[in-house]
Amino acid sequence: MAAARRREIDVCGTRAAYWEYGPADATETIVAVHGFRGDHHGLEPVVAHLPEARVLMPDLPGFGATPPMERHAHDLDGYARFVTEFIRSVAPGATVLGHSFGSIIVSAAVAGGLSTPQLILVNPIGAPALEGPRGVFTRLAVLYYWLGARLPRRIGTWLLRTRIVVRVMSLAMVKSRDKRMRAFVHDQHDRYFSGFSDRDVLREAFVASVSHDVTEYASRIDVPTLMIAADRDDITHIEAERVLRDEFPRATLVELSGVGHLIHYEKPSEAADAIRSFLTG
Known part of the structure; x- marks a missing residue:
């Protein structure tokens, strides 16, 4: 994978750190949002298999290299606002991707008015966490x-x-x-x-992550949506993901076998292939 270029921008009362991968003149730009407790490093294995795309990955406020927000709580509304303002500032019209807790954040942002041509959810939280397999x-x-x-x-x-x-x-x-x-x-x-x-x-972020799920927003997201789910995910059972797919007006579900909630680590090339097919399909 080519070296990432670190950038910073003021968003929601914090100096947000983000990383840019791929060619600056790429035809496809993706903004990827990581999950709970992680930072941009988590999605790098997937990005490594998408060398043709320009990918921007911020560290969410309070995680990695981005300090906490001064003007907003670190709840779902706060993070959705951060993602919305970040994308509008650095990559308006980009494809939006979220992993795990990031899938809830980006779904809330898009349902709340963030404009994107398509949405990608990796290991989406498709049911209340307390009701999951574990x-x-x-x-x-x-x-x-x-x-x-x-x-x-x-x-x-x-x-x-x-x-x-x-x-x-x-x-x-x-x-x-x-x-x-x-x-x-x-x-x-x-x-x-x-x-x-x-x-x-x-x-605060943990409470947000277990108090919400993508089903709250799916019916209001009328853009082509790709769900990449795992048949051994202990956070959301694959049957719940199939139900979630039908909640979206326009969603495609790709099921990966033999993997759980760590698609981005254990099957990054398969995830990248699904993303590439979706974007070019």
């Missing part, structure tokens, strides 16, 4: 983030960043049995899963 695990996560926010700041922040818990999360999501792939996934999570600015932003 609802019990989600409830434990609710307790975990609650403790992280309520304990004394130093202890709570340590709990939220400790590698032991990060590894448990990583093990819960990875499906590949390939040792090199598993090592890669764990390394990525170790590097980037604790890059949040502070525990208050983290908990």
Whole structure:
């Protein structure tokens, strides 16, 4: 993959950091939004398989290199506003892509008036998280983030960043049995899963991620939509994704087998192929 070009822009009261990949004169521009606790690095494996496209990837406020927003809460409305203003400022009319929590954010933004020719959702959150295949695990996560926010700041922040818990999360999501792939996934999570600015932003974003899903917005999104879902996703069961597809006026569902909520790590080339076919189809 060609070297990324780092940029910055003032959006929603924060100095947003974003990265530009691919040729500046590409015929297709995509703005990609990462998931909860991650940053732009998470979607780089997919971008590596789309060398012909210009891709812009911001770090969401409070994560990675982007500081928290000063004028907005870090809830779904705040993040949707950020994405809307970011795209209108740097790439109006771009195709919009969201992964996981990012799928909720971009869906809310498009349903709220963000103009885009097409929408791409990778591992979309197609049902309430507490009702997913691992609802019990989600409830434990609710307790975990609650403790992280309520304990004394130093202890709570340590709990939220400790590698032991990060590894448990990583093990819960990875499906590949390939040792090199598993090592890669764990390394990525170790590097980037604790890059949040502070525990208050983290908990606010977590509450947003488990309190909403794409079904709230699907019927109001009247642009061609690609859903790339996994048959072993523990966040949203594949049957729920099929139901979600029918909620959109114009949606196509691509199902990838043998993978869970980490399509962007475990099957990036397949995801890129689906995206390319969708954009050129």
